[in-house]
Amino acid sequence: MKPHKTRAGGIKDAQREAAQFRRRALLGFILIALCLAALAARFWNLQIARHAEFAARSDNNRISVRSIPPTRGLIYDRNGVLLAENVAAFRLEVVPEQVKDMAAMLAALAHVVALSDDDIERFDALRKSKRAFDSIPLRLKLSEDEIARFSTQRWRFPGVDVVPYLTRAYPRGTDFAHVVGYVGRIDAADAANLDADEYAGTTQIGKTGIERRYENRLHGTPGYEQVEVNVDKRVIGKPISRVAPTPGKNLYLTVDARLQHAAMEALAGRPGAVVAIDPRDGEVLALASAPSFDPNLFVNGIGRADYAALTSNPDKPLLDRAIAGGFTPGSTVKPYLGLGGLELGLRRPQDTVLSTGEFFIPGQTRGYRDDVRGGQGLVNLRQAIARSVNTYFYSLALDMGIDRFSAWMGNFGFGQPTGIDLPGEASGVLPSRAWKRAKMNQAFYPGETVIAGIGQGYWVITPIQLANALATLADGGVRHVPHLLRATQDGLNAPRAPVPRAGAARNFIRDPANWDAVRQGMIDVVNGGGTAQGLGDGFPYVIAGKTGTAERYSRTGEEWQNIMSAPISRHEVLFEAFTPADAPRIAVVVALKEGHSGAYDAAPIARHILDEWLKDDDTGSRSP
């Protein structure tokens, strides 16, 4: 090639330029190779030297651990009748983090599904105790219409999802509202006391009854699964790993659904309670409180109107009268007091007292009345129980004195919770010097001791207490803790594991002959011309019982005058009975808030229960 002139007039040397270019191109190539090597070094740094760190962060990005809530244990009666079950339902959940404007979203959503103020209040309260990326239930138990409507408009509501879940149902409804209780939505107060990990994904928790008492056994242990999520936290594909939840234990109760139903039926909504206990071991066969309510209303959040109707009802359907209803025991305490007279050596069975219609404390002028005007003449213990003669027990209580009285009656469990496995049991009042001192800061007067002898005055018992006392008497002085849980079960086909019993208390009756004397009196109540004569007609076993008719109001008070026109409201009426009298297998207590008399109102209910019990007893299907 030959040099040629450039525009600037200089000489272009093509060969030199080409050589210069080759040097620069080689140098450029080397520089580029070095740069790419540096880039590769940076990749080495990220991909090899810091690989573990980034691999962990990548997994952190994509893997999310979700709890799988356990299936709640089922509840059965003693014969395997289902009392509480799980049914499939759908709920609406919200992840607050994914909602831009919560108020606007809720307002728009309210046009698609029904949202009550309660729902929104609960949701707001829960939001405060949860993390922003937690899914929080907003509405439970969507109707099919609501699910369909929401599905078509889901795109409008990012962060809101329909989630299937198992909800609770109580097929026996009102019969077991107080025994089984109900579950309800976990509210902010519950959430504060719960182990958040144990309850992640669970929306309902036992609020009352067995559901609450055995929450820890019913709930089970949640499982968890690792799922792959995308940047919006949506789950993609199948779970990576999964640890299955352990379902809660199934519970078998001591109650008999048929007996319970009979009790509810017999009460027929009259405010009162029925308790039936097997005196041999303290198993509660029936525990009925009336009026009752439908526990299913509470499971997914009760409406305001329904709740107001329950709380404003003067008959207090939400009150479990069987364990928390206070009754004046009246004459039902007489057998226990009579036994005390014999055991403490104050009376012999054949000792008599003259009933004149009125009893006077020596040196005092105020009289304490007998039920029968003019009195019932000379009566011994057996007659005094059979005919419920007040004078006998006035005199006995006075002779015993309040201290020995309260100590003796305390043996039967009066004045203290029985320890039944239900929340909310009341303790009642056993009149005593200590109680009155603590309560009123006053001395105990002899007149108060006298009326305590016939179950009046300061006395307050709960039906379960009286039933427990009766069972203790029936079992010859051995007190068992009344209980409802009979057995647990780990799965549908697993064997039932009996619940170990609390040990029975020592027998406190020294002389069985004393017990027998009292028992004879109680047999006479039903069969020997006593206050409930005729109640045992046609019953194959001998029934022993005792009536109680307690005055609700002082005869001098205004209320007494006012209720004269409605005599049914005058008394709290009770009846206690056990059978067979020689080897008792069932002890029943019936307590009604209002009635004519124990024999007239309460005793027939008890007989109805016993008849129902007999059906099972005869067929032998009821396990001992």
Added chain:
Amino acid sequence: MNPLLRLRAWLRHSLREPRLDLPLLAALVVLALVGLVTLYSASDLDQHLLVNQALRFGLGGVLLLLLSRVPPNVLRNWTPWLYLGSLALLVAVALHGQGRGANRWLDLGVVRFQPSELVKLTLPMMIAWYLHVRELPPRWLMLGAVAMLILAPALLIASQPDLGTALLVIASGVFAVFLAGLAWWRIFTLLGAAAAAAPLLWHFMHEYQRDRWRTLLDPESDPLGNGWHIIQSEIAVGSGGLAGKGWHHGTQSRLEFLPEHTTDFVFAVFAEEWGLIGVVALLALYLFIVGRGLVIAANARDTYSRLLAGAISMAFFVYVMVNGGMITGLLPVVGVPLPLISYGGTSAVSLLAGFGVLMSIHAHRKFMSG
């Protein structure tokens, strides 16, 4: 002869007997295939996107074949007009351009066209044209003229704003001057001046551009905002490890933690799925293409061809370096695609057109009758 018939005959000839550099062509085909495979995974098996990209490769391929048939001296004669034409288009964009966030597009009714891509070719052509008749190595006066030639389009592009393309355009001009044998003392003087002017540059930057620098220095200061891209990209790359997670097993892209995973950040997907082994192989492929381009340049017949081929080859490296630096957190986030792998039509077509020019220069190399 009928002009249409002549065109047909010429087309047929071009396609039947391409005088192409086979090693370079093979490397480009391999790269395009790697690109398609990577994109198919990165788009979560989006066939529509795959077909689109393949069609663009097809278009770019046709352009490559056509340009390979245009002799360099024809290109050289047209160079000033092409340069001025592309400048005019940039001005038109500045006046009537469209685009989301930035005015880069010119709507020609039928197609939308990005004139800045055209400049990536016409600028090095213009520099080579300017230098080829002058005595080399260049002196200050010539450098001043070259600087004007570079800055005119670069400023227009930077004001769109499209910093990435401006950077590539400037790089192609600078490489031409470097290859022309600019004296070392002049190079270092210029570098020193540039370093001194850096604070001034900072002053003229948009706030979002400054944020990108700040984020580069400390991405964790704003992990959900400006730092998100860098952090997620580093996680993708780092979690790939030595051998990668495997094709379509890159969770960072599939689960959409990695933004822009088919375009600017597709390299991170590749790194996540193929690991360091894949990355080194890909970088080696790029290095081979650059090297082969420089060999073609060194064997070119005249100064114009040499400078043009060299500038195109070295500018190709800038794409890889800027994109690779970005996804590994070495450089700030600048929208520069990974050549022939990132999804996007114009860059693929203009890159392949550039290789068409290289092929033509190869075809008309030394010792061959033109």
